[in-house]
Amino acid sequence: MKKAQEEVRKVVGRKSKVEENDVNQMNYLNCVIKETLRLHPPVPLLIPRQTTSSVKLKSFDIPLKTKVFINAWAIQKDPELWEDPEEFIPERFEKNQVDVRGLDFKLIPFGIGRRGCPGISFGLVSTEYVLANLLYWFDWKLHGQDACSIDMSEMCGLTSDCVLLSSDTGQFSKANCLPTDLAYCLSFPLAKLELAS
Ligand code: HEM
Secondary structure (H helix, E strand, C coil): CHHHHHHHHHHHCCCCCCCHHHHHCCHHHHHHHHHHHHHCCCCCCCCCEECCCCEEECCEEECCCCEECCCHHHHCCCCCCCCCCCCCCCCHHHHCCCCCCCCCCCCCCCCCHHHCCCCHHHHHHHHHHHHHHHHHHCCCCCCCCCHHHCCCCCCCCCCEEEEEECCCCCCEEEEEECHHHHHHHHHHHHHHHHHHC
16 A cells, blocks of 8 residues: 555655546556456456357367356466465566456456457546545555454455445445446545545
């Protein structure tokens, strides 16, 4: 958090707001987002596919019309593909330019191929911009908890659990939301936070 915040504040400097161009220079923040999407993909099994012909994949014969689930969550934690896969290490992306948009099959939080997410750019840009603003304007701390005691385990479900900050009450609440909603939810409180600061 500290490292990302230092980068954001260094890039933005003394300007009165974070500009879109600034975000392109925030390499570490970008690594943090990639690492978060690696460890906690919002759509862990992607959207189910169905084979349009029979396929031989390695030693498996997959018949026509088989429903196929792609376990992005498991791929992104595969110890054969990732060093210390369970650890949150954004630095792993500093030297290794793994693509997050579906070109590298070991990192596919937006899915792959023709049914891949059409909102990749919007999703990434919104996340970067919102996070940059939150880190630029605010110092964050945990209340009565240390970082290690936060429960980061996923729950079973079609959508991911996320924590929303109500801009009216300042209270945190838990909600189930799809990634499509997430970008919107994240950008909504920001408008008010910016005004308040
Ligand atoms: C960080 C944000 C987001 C993540 C991680 C994400 C992830 C995904 C994933 C994994 C899929 C399934 C792709 C596949 O099975 O290959 C998907 C599909 C989709 N996403 Fe996103 N998404 C995000 C943001 C958005 C946004 C902002 C929009 C629209 C503005 C959007 C619209 C869609 C749509 C319409 C589909 C269905 C595509 C289809 O079935 O052909 N997503 N998304």
